[in-house]
Amino acid sequence: MKLAIVCDFDGTITQRDTGKEILSKLTTKDWEYYDQFVISGEMGTREALQHQWGMIENTSAKEVFSIVDKIEIDPFFKELYELIQQKNWGFVIVSDGFLSYIRRILDRNDLMEDNISIKANDFEIVKGKIILKFLTESCEHGCANCKFTHVTELKEQGFTIVYIGDGLSDILPAKFLADYIFAKKDEDLARNLKGDKRLKTFETLKEVKNELLTF
Ligand SMILES: [Mg+2]
Ligand SMILES: [Zn+2]
16 A cells, blocks of 8 residues: 655644634634635635735744744654654645745654655735735646645546645545544544544644554
């Protein structure tokens, strides 16, 4: 079996969602208002993120990264990653978040030198505003970064897919493409796939690692 582990970043590898932390700290506006439209399928994450991050004014890299630097990763991510390397499985991080902070957080945890494959959006800060740069040019779901497309490509290469995630952007790829699904307990992905035979929920990545030891 040719296994690929596809792993979300925010709220899955990290303990808290970096994007949500930044939005909560840098705007007093109601950015959460747009999440309901993503949940109902009326709006893709691309449009929602544009609205939400557009609410931030007069910020700086220093201010953004001071928030990023307080984000901790799951204490068992390294153990899980070591197992994946030992077994020689494929590994890719798929994120609807942003490379600028993903790389910074991995680097702080001595994980950047490993050349981990990361599929994510990016941003730059221009005159106090955060300008988003989406990875996906266009897709039928209106994704900022289309996780569904990335997982489809892996399946076409013959990989069996283990999907690890927590949030809204993980539902589509997990539900329609994954062979095994690990979802963070009590979050959107787990709630949405409740009763699915492929689903196992977890609180920390130690549980995921222990399950994968048996593969
Ligand atoms: Mg997430
Ligand atoms: Zn898409």
